[in-house]
Amino acid sequence: MNMAKMSGAQALLEALKRQKAEVIFGILGGANLPIYDALLDSEIRHILSRHEQCAAHAADGYARASGKPGICMSTSGPGATNLVTGIANAYMDSSPIIALTGQVPTYTPDSSYMIGRDAFQEADIIGITTPITKCNFQVKTAAEIPRTVKTAFYIATTGRPGPVLIDLPKNTQADVAEMDFSDGIEIRGYRPKSEPHPLQVKKAAELLVGAERPLILAGGGVITSNASQELLEMAELLVAPVATTLMGKGSFSEDHPLSLGFIGMHGMRAANQLILESDVLLAVGTRFSDRSTGKICTFCSDKKIIQVDIDSAEIGKNVDIDIPIVADAKMALKAIHDLIIKQVKSKKDSVWFRRVKEVKEQLLNNVSSEEGKYLKPQALLKELRKILPSEAIVATEVGQNQMWAALFYKALKPRTYITSGGLGTMGFGFPASLGAKVACPDKPVVDIAGDGSFIMTEQDLACSVEEKIPVTVIVLNNSMLGMVAQWQRFFYNRRYSAVKLGHVPDFVKLAEAYGAQGVRIGSLSEFSKAVKKAIKSEVSTVIDVPISPEENVFPMVPVGKGLDEMTVG
């Protein structure tokens, strides 16, 4: 049954179903009414977000938790532009989402052209999203819809994944046409390469076998390509310590003796120290962002770098590379592993391994659990790790909460730590946690938030209650925009400008107002009790944790400094 006569809206939903789509996060409006009408007869679940930005982040969270593309939808104009932050966020973190936007009709009833005439709720969403999508399409006729959907999914999910937008003028949704679902697709300008080049693999293997102080840097690409097992085998074979980027957190169990945690501006002390000491760096699926590397010349000095990335444009973009391998992380790691397995002798008692153990023991991030009247967020996040099972999913907002979580909450499995790494979008965590919960209803899902971030998308509590998507939100509440306050404290001589939030809403009452649960805690034992109850609850819970407004994130590498110039508090 590959041919059928139906409306564009019906064809859209049929094409989505053929791509195994189960859920759409969205909000309707004038320009996508035909789709919403067709949705009533579709098996695809629709989740009504309370802001289009939430819909896009939820689709993103769904994609990151499941590895499958997430779908969000909006009407034209303001609905579409509200998706933009979410699309940009997914683009920066290479997350496969499909954004469906309504558009004003191509033609008016009197047959004149309508797009481009500044019609009501018209926005040039194709123009707006060109630099933040992997690709975008504006459908011109209903009959194009099945093929466009297939193409969009193919592009979004292959190679380096990313968001793809389909703009659907209202008449193409309503028009009835003979739809062909068998259509193959041909994209001559897009042929993602995944096999590594054998010669490059050989060179990399030689370098790694001869390395005295090898270190692996794992980025988000390891998670995307489901290469955690290959990474583990490589690390154990080489006895190479593994540092991750923020995006790579979870790709390698942070409980493993070879794990160093994440590197960067607020990275783990041992990771930042040892990456500078390494002589051969195997970087997999990372783009060497400025927040990860610190000062480039310090980062690169006295070492050879092998970079594996599926996007050739990432090779040598920020850091000069000795051996580039353009390939899928899983395939490349396996190919290198297969080549060196016979050549490497066990290095378990090597000088380097002893050094790694020594540095890890010396450079700990110690914190007390309480100080004065406030609970320490660091201690609380360590406690959270003890409470949650290893498969639990944690999403974070952006700022101090995100960095404390990265530093003190150990991720043990891939796709269990979801954070806005590239764009750094405050308000991402909560809707993303809803998306993750929809993807993995059997796993506990927790959003680690700050009060400033949570307020940005808190309205989706309504969605969580109405759609029965129970998550736990931990608000580290300092009545401050904490991270920027920290910068003003250190770099602007404590001249606090616009960082004090003053009267923050009572989050317990706020949660209750939405029909969710709220609880304020004052001790670690209360916290533990509250989390245990929340993750079993059938309704979302907001746990309000008052913390000190003076609390800082350490270590910290100031902008423009090398990773060895950490301030540790």
Next chain:
Amino acid sequence: MGEEKTHIISAIVENKPGVLYSVANMFRRRGFNIESISVGPTEQEDLARMTVTVRQDEKTLDQVVKQLNKLIDVVKVSILDPASVVTREMALVKVHVSETKSRSDITNYVEVFRGRIVDISPETLMVEITGGSDKISAFIDLMKTFGIKEIARTGITALSRGSKAVKIEEEFGGKQNGKSILR
């Protein structure tokens, strides 16, 4: 930063609306500078050729090519080797002529430069001139002494010499690739 040089990039792109926008937008967003750009259809009507000249060091040039390749609507990108390339640019130059003497001087120059006079009015002459960019610049400099009213330059277009071709038939025209990637 390495030494900046002028490079000619020849890109085969999908011949459809929005492609020029996405290419130009990529240059703008990444801070690459376009010295000139010319676009026109190729021998295959669904493909267009963009000839872009850029002034960049080698490292940046590498990024330009990679970022271009990354665009879905860009089918193939080549850097043309300056040693074996024919480049041409065309300009229309409208020159002010006040007296008969300058009119005959200009006519002589146009002949030397192998240009053509394509329009004459009581006060102006319009010259069509084709060649390498240096030649066109030299001609324009010369015309400045008479007074230039208007100039329109096309920007460089280029093809590599000999049988080598930046084409895509070999890879895509065959039966194998005429078929779909997905079913």
